[in-house]
Amino acid sequence: MGATAAFSLTPGLSTIASRRLDTHTVMAANVSEVDWVSRLRGPEPERSQALAELQDLLVRGLSKSMANRYGGNAFAEDIAQDALIKILAALDQFENRSRFTTWAMTIATRLAISELRRKHYQDVSLDRFTNADGHQVDFAAREDVLAQASAEKAEVLTTLQDMIEAKLTTKQQLAVRALLEGWPVEVIAKRMDSNRNAVYKLIHDARQQLKVGFEEAGFPAHDVLAAIS
Amino acid sequence: MSLSKDQLRSLLTQVVCAQQDPLDCDRCYEHVAEFAEAELTGKPLCEALQAVQTHLQSCPCCRDEYQALMEGLREVLQNECNDSGSGIVDA
Numbered sequence: 538m539g540a541t542a543a544f545s546l547t548p549g550l551s552t553i554a555s556r557r558l559d560t561h562t563v564m565a566a567n568v569s570e571v572d573w574v575s576r577l578r579g580p581e582p583e584r585s586q587a588l589a590e591l592q593d594l595l596v597r598g599l600s601k602s603m604a605n606r607y608g609g610n611a612f613a614e615d616i617a618q619d620a621l622i623k624i625l626a627a628l629d630q631f632e633n634r635s636r637f638t639t640w641a642m643t644i645a646t647r648l649a650i651s652e653l654r655r656k657h658y659q660d661v662s663l664d665r666f667t668n669a670d671g672h673q674v675d676f677a678a679r680e681d682v683l684a685q686a687s688a689e690k691a692e693v694l695t696t697l698q699d700m701i702e703a704k705l706t707t708k709q710q711l712a713v714r715a716l717l718e719g720w721p722v723e724v725i726a727k728r729m730d731s732n733r734n735a736v737y738k739l740i741h742d743a744r745q746q747l748k749v750g751f752e753e754a755g756f757p758a759h760d761v762l763a764a765i766s
Numbered sequence: 767m768s769l770s771k772d773q774l775r776s777l778l779t780q781v782v783c784a785q786q787d788p789l790d791c792d793r794c795y796e797h798v799a800e801f802a803e804a805e806l807t808g809k810p811l812c813e814a815l816q817a818v819q820t821h822l823q824s825c826p827c828c829r830d831e832y833q834a835l836m837e838g839l840r841e842v843l844q845n846e847c848n849d850s851g852s853g854i855v856d857a
Contacts, residue, residue, distance in 0.1 A: 594842055597842055598837075598838030601837055601841035602834040602835070602837040602838035606834060634799070635799035635800045640799045642799075642838050642839055642842065646831055650830065650831050676769060678768060679769060679771070716826065717776060722826070722827035737791050737827075741784075741787055744780050744784035745784050747784075748781050758782045761778050761782050764778065765771060765774045766775075
């Protein structure tokens with residue numbers, strides 16, 4: 538205990554984290570939380586009214602959050618409709634550990650991003666990261682990067698490439714390489730006929746193996762990071 | 767497709783800063799609504815939510831979804847607060 542959720546992962550997130558809600562705001566918001574589950578399960582016309590309010594809320598949130606992701610927000614109303622169906626089907630799983638609307642927005646957000654990612658990456662293949670025979674994943678540094686590197690820095694990069702070849706499986710190499718290209722884990726998983734949890738574990742374990750490898754090779758963290766400063 | 771300087775920097779940072787992550791993406795998803803509310807209110811994190819924080823730091827896919835969630839929640843809360851006469855304050 539004691540840590541707070543205010544942390545800095547990226548400039549975008551730290552900007553979000555820097556703005557908090559005061560107690561009055563949260564209390565005011567909670568007043569409007571009047572038992573969504575009962576209303577959504579209740580008789581008409583309350584149920585239809587609750588559905589309309591929830592859909593409006595989801596559309597508003599998604600229109601904002603998806604506006605700059607993968608090229609657009611034109612589909613917010615369609616996704617909100619799909620999300621409503623999913624939320625209603627999952628009502629039994631709502632455990633009051635958060636506000637209902639936060640829980641609902643979590644479902645809608647994941648659905649929306651998954652759909653945007655699916656469309657954005659529908660025509661790409663992992664083949665672009667392998668050589669002609671399909672077995673070797675390309676982790677070579679660009680020539681201009683190598684040309685600028687000192688002997689010490691070049692040694693770190695060579696060690697990195699050697700460890701990738703020696704310690705990582707081909708699947709790990711592909712997952713790490715695609716992630717570096719900005720591919721979402723769920724897209725990589727789909728291309729590998731795998732699932733998101735399994736691919737995340739591949740990447741997680743690969744990082745750990747390379748970290749230990751650098752330590753065993755006698756490269757302290759600051760030397761590793763300095764190699765590409 | 768050789769690696770650019772930015773990609774190498776990203777890879778080396780991911781390796782050097784790698785943490786043991788107790789969660790997978792689905793477990794993170796189960797608790798992310800609570801985590802979002804903790805961030806919105808500045809509430810201290812229990813052990814389960816600290817694990818969510820670690821996962822979000824390690825998984826760019828979940829992190830992107832979390833950032834989108836926060837953007838959506840802020841939009842909705844701002845609207846609710848405008849309706850109720852309250853407001854969002856800067857820390």
